[in-house]
Amino acid sequence: MPVAESVFLNEGGFDPSKPELIADPYSTYRYLQENDPVHWSEAMGGWLITRYDDVRKVLRDPQTFSSERVTTYFGQLPQEFQTMASVLSSWLVFLDPPDHARVRSLGAKAFTDIVLQELQPRLGRIISETITPLIDKGQFDALHDLGYPLAIRVTSELLGVSPEDVAQVDEWEVKVSQFIMGVFMENKEETARIHTEYLVEYFTKLAHDRRLSPRADMLSALVAENENEEQDRLSAMEVISVATQILTAGRDTSALWIANGIYSLLEFPEQRHMLWDQPDMVPSGIEELLRFLGPVELLARIVRNETTIGDITLHPNDRVYLSVGAANRDPRIFDQADEVVVTRNPIRHVAFGWGPHFCIGAGLARSEVRQVFEQLIAGTSEIRPMFDAVEFKPNFSARCVTQLPIEVVAR
Numbered sequence: 001m002p003v004a005e006s007v008f009l010n011e012g013g014f015d016p017s018k019p020e021l022i023a024d025p026y027s028t029y030r031y032l033q034e035n036d037p038v039h040w041s042e043a044m045g046g047w048l049i050t051r052y053d054d055v056r057k058v059l060r061d062p063q064t065f066s067s068e069r070v071t072t073y074f075g076q077l078p079q080e081f082q083t084m085a086s087v088l089s090s091w092l093v094f095l096d097p098p099d100h101a102r103v104r105s106l107g108a109k110a111f112t113d114i115v116l117q118e119l120q121p122r123l124g125r126i127i128s129e130t131i132t133p134l135i136d137k138g139q140f141d142a143l144h145d146l147g148y149p150l151a152i153r154v155t156s157e158l159l160g161v162s163p164e165d166v167a168q169v170d171e172w173e174v175k176v177s178q179f180i181m182g183v184f185m186e187n188k189e190e191t192a193r194i195h196t197e198y199l200v201e202y203f204t205k206l207a208h209d210r211r212l213s214p215r216a217d218m219l220s221a222l223v224a225e226n227e228n229e230e231q232d233r234l235s236a237m238e239v240i241s242v243a244t245q246i247l248t249a250g251r252d253t254s255a256l257w258i259a260n261g262i263y264s265l266l267e268f269p270e271q272r273h274m275l276w277d278q279p280d281m282v283p284s285g286i287e288e289l290l291r292f293l294g295p296v297e298l299l300a301r302i303v304r305n306e307t308t309i310g311d312i313t314l315h316p317n318d319r320v321y322l323s324v325g326a327a328n329r330d331p332r333i334f335d336q337a338d339e340v341v342v343t344r345n346p347i348r349h350v351a352f353g354w355g356p357h358f359c360i361g362a363g364l365a366r367s368e369v370r371q372v373f374e375q376l377i378a379g380t381s382e383i384r385p386m387f388d389a390v391e392f393k394p395n396f397s398a399r400c401v402t403q404l405p406i407e408v409v410a411r
């Protein structure tokens with residue numbers, strides 16, 4: 001059956017600032033997938049790609065579709081933005097080969113070693129310290145009382161941020177991440193510059209301390225990569241870049257997987273009861289929740305060499321937006337794409353990206369979110385919404401409920 005033309009596409013094409021699309025982009029995605037899969041959006045100044053196969057094709061071809069999309073913009077800023085420009089433009093998500101492969105392999109090694117040896121064994125306890133008091137209380141906000149505090153604690157402990165600094169570091173991080181995500185801010189460049197410099201100063205001092213007396217944390221492991229005498233090593237600035245990126249990448253994503261996931265289960269009570277009755281389905285169930293309403297909605301790339309997708313020719317310097325949210329609901333790949341089906345298997349979603357930039361934190365996030373749901377199910381017989389409708393943040397790069405008050409019935 002042909003999909004009705006979307007009422008939300010006007011002359012400017014897909015406009016992610018429209019409240020109707022923020023609330024529900026899915027019928028418009030379906031229309032685009034069928035009629036205009038490589039869609040020119042005047043409002044976004046680029047091509048919006050919505051089909052699953054096209055999204056994967058772009059993600060696995062860094063030679064044609066570059067991730068280095070901030071250098072030109074930073075190059076136009078005055079000299080005092082130099083520190084911010086060099087730290088943020090070395091974030092893994094903005095690097096191309098060969099730098100990407102070098103920084104990623106060294107960063108991933110430091111990450112994996114610390115996660116496996118230090119964090120994993122403590123993760124269950126960290127989660128239980130967060131979730132048990134909330135279950136005892138009987139009511140809480142799944143985003144602000146559970147998702148964020150847990151994700152912030154996990155990334156802080158991973159990096160080695162000391163408990164008394166966590167709130168301050170998080171405040172700085174939020175400003176930098178809002179800038180990167182394109183959230184509206186007064187004096188956005190200046191605000192981002194100041195807060196990036198606070199973070200750089202903080203992590204530079206911490207790196208100095210760890211150089212003198214290493215601990216079992218990721219910053220110490222990154223510093224060791226910097227001191228490595230072999231040719232391939234991280235520069236001092238790259239150590240700070242990787243640390244600040246981990247701080248940002250691990251915060252909203254895991255928090256939103258938890259909150260969006262609980263929201264989705266409240267919308268599909270039968271699926272929720274199935275999961276509560278059979279907790280061994282949690283590992284596949286949480287993948288389905290990520291497919292259905294994951295935190296990352298859009299990824300961006302810049303075309304390097306002329307190429308085609310379907311009938312459309314893309315030219316060098318064209319901006320390309322990949323709708324992860326649309327790809328994960330593509331009916332060519334997923335039956336009942338607009339429904340939560342916790343038994344769905346195998347799950348081929350692109351919520352963690354694909355190809356050389358595939359999420360480094362996927363294993364940690366999976367383990368964190370799996371244990372959250374296992375502990376929630378073990379501790380409660382039912383969860384109920386304490387809201388009539390949810391709102392999504394007006395930020396289209398991330399799909400994000402603003403709050404999620406729920407009531408839980410302890411077992």
Ligand code: HEM
Nearest residue numbers: 092093249250253254257296351352353357359360361365
């Ligand atoms: C629900 C949880 C998460 C989701 C959905 C998610 C999603 C993603 C996606 C889509 C990318 C690819 C970006 C691109 O191709 O441009 C990515 C990259 C990345 N993620 Fe995650 N992420 C999650 C959790 C985490 C966590 C917990 C960490 C670390 C603590 C992390 C660290 C990273 C890093 C460092 C990259 C950059 C990899 C690269 O560019 O080579 N992520 N993530």
